Amino acid sequence: MTSHTVDTIAKILVTHFRVDAAKIAPDAELLDLGLDSLDIMDFVFSVEDAFGLRIPDEEFARRGVNNTLQELGELIEQLAIASRDAPADIA
């Protein structure tokens, strides 16, 4: 996972979901970071906008709140390569 991917996800978690930056680690599950099923919807929305891609429901929903940041980052990078979209910076 590139540092850009990690930084972008971390920034969303800290700014939009007020996650404690110290808790953010590759093996942290979204549930551990305090996100519930409603937060996940909004989080996925923000991540998709930030990276300019769409995460298919079935790819993410399988593990839902139990996705780790590592898994999410890898999924994003696979999708980015597949779509050849350059990741965009979030505001």
Add this chain to the structure above:
Amino acid sequence: MRVGQVLSHARAARHGEPVARATPVAVTGVGFLTPIGRTLQAIDDALFEGLSMVRTQVLEIEGLDPATLAVASCDFDAAAVRSASRLPLDRGTAMALTVAREAMGQAGFASSELDPDRLGVFWGSGIGGCASFDAAASTLYVDHRRIRPTTVLTVMPNAAVAEIALHFTARGSAIGYACACASSTVAIGEAMHAIRGGLLDVAIVGGHEAMLTPGLMASWHAMRVLAQPPADAPATACRPFSIDRAGFALGEGAAALVLESESHARSRGAAVSTVLAGYATNCDASHITIPNPEGQARAMRAALRDAGLEPRQVGHINAHGTATQAGDAAEASSIHAVFGNTVPVSATKAIHGHLMGGGGAVELILALRALERQALPPTANLVSPDPAFDLDFIRGTAREAKGLRYALSNSFAFGGTNAVLVAGLVG
């Protein structure tokens, strides 16, 4: 008073029979966010000096002619408000949560003094999450982009009710009331009856409206009920009961009160200086916007009966007073029908604008200030009352009112809903 007694009391009041005075409900906390200020000192200064905070704002929407509107806005940063749900908050919901926290802070409950199952939330908003809805529409139709998954939750009219209940773990009734300009008046009155009826000990009540958004401003402008602000004196735009009245200023704001049964307040040693003594609501059922003086008079009489009072015991009326041609004419007529010309009348929308769903709660708090200060606020901008109105308008400066005991606060809404609260001073 038990539930059965309250029902028979309400029935008697409806049928015009004399009733014994019902137990009043204590007001043990207030919080407010208004164009005339956020502190008691600030609202007192504006209220008793008749200082209007109405200003102009130019509405510019591509494709439409620019329009200069009279508005009254609050100095408030909604983005700084955090909620228990962690959702992004609509500006109005952020206002609601802020004033509810202030009111509960003032009420000063120890955690052991609140039973969550007997704590309710009764909240009014005419429209709901205006800014969220406007922004979502713009994102979809102008930017052609998708909208956030939380859109429904920020737009829904009960968003504020839910956030307040969540914040205070209020597990009793949590109900949103949408009756246009009477929304918070109805919310407050219904909560008072629920407490009187023994269903709840405490209720967080009030209302808000935050609709200074392009879409809502355009909607009101299209209806031709907004005052045209004079370029050199925008603060004089809204002139209730005046011969040259020409509509209202669109405002935003919120206010909350903590209502508590007298026995509950007494048992925890809370200081109680003001109470709600009566309430009534009804519907004109005659026209969607044209007010009906008979319906309004019925509501005022029913509220007095609910309080067990005679008209002569009321010493002040904070009128609905929108400064529209039809609205003020109907209200002047209905007040005269119930009270004659002996009760002093003020209309405070001249200074804070029309706060819609938040108006009733803000105006009730201003009526409580008049009771506490034993002084009646002037109606700002009322130089020449319409000669057709035979009422005792307070004009120019505040009037001393030693011995003032009861005041009425009127709200008469689009849709024909009339709602009247009777406030009282303890002691």
